Amino acid sequence: MRLYLIRHPQPVVASGVCYGSSDLPVNDEECARVCDALLPQLPRDTPLFSSPLRRCAELAELLVNTLGNEPPKYDPRLVEMHFGQWEMQSWQALPRAEIDAWANDLAYYRPGNGENVVQVAQRVHAFADQLQTLQLPQAIIVAHAGTMRLLDAWQAGASLEQTALRAAQTENRVGYGELLIIDR
Numbered sequence: 001m002r003l004y005l006i007r008h009p010q011p012v013v014a015s016g017v018c019y020g021s022s023d024l025p026v027n028d029e030e031c032a033r034v035c036d037a038l039l040p041q042l043p044r045d046t047p048l049f050s051s052p053l054r055r056c057a058e059l060a061e062l063l064v065n066t067l068g069n070e071p072p073k074y075d076p077r078l079v080e081m082h083f084g085q086w087e088m089q090s091w092q093a094l095p096r097a098e099i100d101a102w103a104n105d106l107a108y109y110r111p112g113n114g115e116n117v118v119q120v121a122q123r124v125h126a127f128a129d130q131l132q133t134l135q136l137p138q139a140i141i142v143a144h145a146g147t148m149r150l151l152d153a154w155q156a157g158a159s160l161e162q163t164a165l166r167a168a169q170t171e172n173r174v175g176y177g178e179l180l181i182i183d184r
Contacts, residue, residue, distance in 0.1 A: 084114030
């Protein structure tokens with residue numbers, strides 16, 4: 001199966017803010033620019049799945065309307081990691097000791113008492129497993145950088161912890177509105 005993984009456009013939020021699962025909008029012009037840039041690279045008549053958060057959903061709606069595909073299928077398992085009390089806080093304002101604790105336990109530490117990466121991997125694995133049962137030749141997925149890293153890191157037979165660590169240790173190289181194509 002070929003997966004077209006798309007990171008949402010840049011949300012409307014101040015720079016340097018931890019926003020994980022916070023539901024943020026995107027600027028209409030930015031959403032349109034991203035859609036126009038992606039269209040030549042995306043297949044028509046392909047199911048589109050999306051995180052229900054506005055920064056993904058707004059792009060998903062624009063893409064299916066332009067591509068003529070069926071309406072997006074929103075799946076909460078594609079939502080970005082929940083950072084608990086860190087949500088909508090400046091990264092600079094977060095206690096250094098907590099950030100260090102997370103860096104020392106990437107798989108199981110719960111930043112801000114939110115989710116840990118293994119919990120997010122569990123959600124994303126469940127989505128990927130269900131997607132495989134559909135036996136689609138390809139799918140478009142509009143999601144978040146963390147979700148995309150987990151989908152890219154997932155390998156048959158790998159444990160949740162292995163997937164979580166692989167994703168957490170992978171530098172985020174996918175910019176806002178960018179496309180990553182992977183074959184499973």
